[in-house]
Structure formats: structure tokens, C-alpha cells
Amino acid sequence: MPGRDAGERVRAAAEQALDRQKYVSAIDVLVGMNLLSPRDLEGWRRGQIPQLERVVHCNLNKLSEAMKLLRQWASERGLKPSETVYMTQGRGGTRRPLQFSVSGDEDIERAYRTHYVSTELSEKKQQKLLEKASAPKEIVAFLILHNSKCSECGEELPRTSFLTMEGSAPLCLACADLGHLVYLPSGDAALTRRAGKYSALRAVVVRFSRARGRYERQGLLVEQAALEQAEEECLEDEEVRLRRRLRDAERRTVEDTALAGRMTERILELYPRCPPGEARAIARHTAERGSGRVGRSAAGRALDEEALRLAVTAAIRHNHTEYDTLLMQGADRLDARKTVRDRVTNVLTEWGPGTACKVPDA
Numbered sequence: 001m002p003g004r005d006a007g008e009r010v011r012a013a014a015e016q017a018l019d020r021q022k023y024v025s026a027i028d029v030l031v032g033m034n035l036l037s038p039r040d041l042e043g044w045r046r047g048q049i050p051q052l053e054r055v056v057h058c059n060l061n062k063l064s065e066a067m068k069l070l071r072q073w074a075s076e077r078g079l080k081p082s083e084t085v086y087m088t089q090g091r092g093g094t095r096r097p098l099q100f101s102v103s104g105d106e107d108i109e110r111a112y113r114t115h116y117v118s119t120e121l122s123e124k125k126q127q128k129l130l131e132k133a134s135a136p137k138e139i140v141a142f143l144i145l146h147n148s149k150c151s152e153c154g155e156e157l158p159r160t161s162f163l164t165m166e167g168s169a170p171l172c173l174a175c176a177d178l179g180h181l182v183y184l185p186s187g188d189a190a191l192t193r194r195a196g197k198y199s200a201l202r203a204v205v206v207r208f209s210r211a212r213g214r215y216e217r218q219g220l221l222v223e224q225a226a227l228e229q230a231e232e233e234c235l236e237d238e239e240v241r242l243r244r245r246l247r248d249a250e251r252r253t254v255e256d257t258a259l260a261g262r263m264t265e266r267i268l269e270l271y272p273r274c275p276p277g278e279a280r281a282i283a284r285h286t287a288e289r290g291s292g293r294v295g296r297s298a299a300g301r302a303l304d305e306e307a308l309r310l311a312v313t314a315a316i317r318h319n320h321t322e323y324d325t326l327l328m329q330g331a332d333r334l335d336a337r338k339t340v341r342d343r344v345t346n347v348l349t350e351w352g353p354g355t356a357c358k359v360p361d362a
């Protein structure tokens with residue numbers, strides 16, 4: 001790396017990255033200065049190169065100077081330093097943090113991991129950006145539309161088979177170490193989420209849509225065991241939900257019965273000469289509506305004297321007058337109520353302890 005204009009080159013690469021993606025990383029600068037090839041970067045990201053510094057075309061002193069220049073530039077530009085996590089991605093194995101430096105020194109590692117973020121963006125946008133930058137990239141498997149051929153084992157890959165790309169080389173799943181994965185098509189969001197989570201190695205399956213001119217997600221390739229665990233949990237969830245529904249229904253029935261019993265007692269206190277069978281019917285009907293539809297507080301309110309009077313009045317209107325017939329004949333509701341009001345009052349008086357209450361029209 002030429003010494004004299006190093007600062008200028010660092011700045012140019014950094015400005016370009018900032019302009020493009022609103023943040024700058026050490027890697028952006030190294031790639032921008034042609035000190036790191038995208039191919040080597042990819043190899044390091046896949047865990048094939050143990051330390052990034054080994055493939056940077058520049059000695060360690062110059063490299064450390066470039067890092068210092070980047071820090072200075074970022075500080076002058078008022079960018080916000082923010083640490084990210086770099087994890088291995090790609091073929092085989094479990095993910096692990098990537099190492100940048102030959103020495104493994106924690107300060108140097110942190111310097112490489114630090115992204116400098118534009119403060120022009122809202123905090124939320126900055127956060128999103130960092131999450132995106134630090135999230136390990138997904139392995140993509142293509143559901144191919146045309147016949148192809150594995151560049152490693154030479155196997156013919158007919159259309160609708162899976163294929164991955166390593167650089168520009170097509171690989172069959174077996175050569176890409178993905179051969180043991182099973183295909184889970186999209187459709188069940190919970191199952192997909194769980195299977196993806198439990199699968200240490202997975203790939204997103206995409207297919208090119210000619211109609212829309214873009215690749216579209218079709219599903220996931222996941223480990224068999226992960227899929228089984230996910231399926232089991234989803235089934236359990238369904239069972240739990242079913243059991244809960246039954247339990248709730250049972251609880252409601254018990255509550256309804258208890259409420260109806262109390263309600264019957266209250267109705268008979270208010271209307272001692274109401275036939276007990278009718279009092280029970282009114283209570284049962286009111287209790288069901290009270291607890292099932294509007295919950296406990298409404299059920300409690302249903303024991304109020306006024307609420308019970310209204311329930312009894314409504315029952316009398318329906319069962320002891322021609323009210324329902326009038327409604328069926330298309331009578332106006334308030335007119336019909338007026339027509340049957342005297343009859344309702346008479347029944348209330350018959351049933352009641354003494355004075356009948358005023359029968360509401362509305």
C-alpha cells in the first residue's frame with residue numbers, strides 16, 4: 001500500500017461505502033482499496049480462511065495504519081461507531097465467530113468489527129442496518145428452471161432440482177454439503193420458523209419467477225431432525241389449543257350453571273309468584289349470554305335487580321304476549337312494545353311481590 005496518499009485512498013473508499021450503504025466497515029475500505037478480493041472475502045466468510053489478514057494484500061503495519069485512518073475519518077465525519085458480529089456462513093458445520101487478525105488481539109478484532117454508521121438516519125433505521133449487516137447471510141438453494149450440471153462431481157441436474165452457487169460455479173446439494181437436508185415448502189409459517197430455528201445448517205430455496213422477473217422464496221432446506229422437532233411442537237401446540245378450548249368451554253358451562261342458579265333465586269325473590277320453571281329458563285338464557293359473550297363483569301351485573309327486571313320483562317314479552325308475532329308481521333319494534341305493554345305489566349304484577357315496576361318501552 002503506497003504510504004503517501006494512504007489517507008486519501010482510505011477516505012475515498014470509505015466515502016463510497018458510506019454513500020452506498022449509509023455505513024462503513026473495515027472490510028468495505030479494504031475491498032474498496034483493492035487490498036482484499038471479494039473472492040478471498042467470501043472464502044473467509046465461509047470459514048475456509050482462518051484469518052482475514054492472511055488474504056489482505058498489505059503488510060500488517062500498513063494495515064494497522066489504514067485502520068487508524070479509517071477511525072480518524074469516521075470521527076471527523078461524525079459517524080457513530082457500532083460493533084457488529086461476524087459469523088461464518090456457507091457450507092457445512094455450525095456457525096462460529098470469524099477472526100480477522102493473525103494475532104487475535106481483542107482490540108484489533110473490535111476495530112475490524114466496528115461499523116461506522118451515518119447519523120443522518122433515524123435510530124431505528126440505523127439499528128435495522130446494523131442487524132442486517134451483522135446477520136449471517138443465508139445460504140441460497142435454487143430450484144432450477146433449466147437443466148444444469150454440477151461443476152464439482154459433474155452430475156446432471158435436471159430442471160426442478162436444487163442447486164447452489166459457489167462464486168459462479170453451480171454445485172449439486174451433495175457437493176455443497178447440503179445433501180442431507182430435506183425440503184420444507186413454505187406455507188406453514190410456524191412450522192417453517194421452528195424448523196429453521198432448530199436447523200444448525202439450512203438453506204433458503206428460491207425459484208425464478210418469469211412473470212415477476214425476480215427470485216421468489218419457495219421454502220427451506222432443513223435438517224430432518226429439526227423438521228421433526230418442529231412438527232412435533234406444532235402438533236403439541238395444536239393439542240394444547242384444543243385442550244384449552246375444551247377446558248374453557250367446560251369452565252364456562254360450570255360458571256353458567258352456578259350463575260343461573262343464583263339468578264333463579266334472585267328472580268324468585270323479586271317475583272315470588274313467577275313459575276319456577278320460567279324463572280329457571282330466564283336465568284339460564286341470561287347466564288349464557290352474560291358469561292359466554294361478555295365475560296365475568298357482565299355476569300356479575302346480570303345479578304343486579306335492574307338487569308333481572310329487564311330480563312324478566314323481555315321473557316314475558318316474548319312468551320306471554322303477541323310481541324314476536326307482531327315483529328314477524330313487520331311491526332315497528334317500539335309500536336309493538338306499546339301494544340303489549342299493558343299485558344306485560346299485568347304479568348309482572350301477577351308475579352311480583354306487590355307493586356309492578358314501570359315497563360320500559362325501549
Ligand SMILES: [Zn+2]
Nearest residue numbers: 150153172175
Ligand atoms: Zn456435485
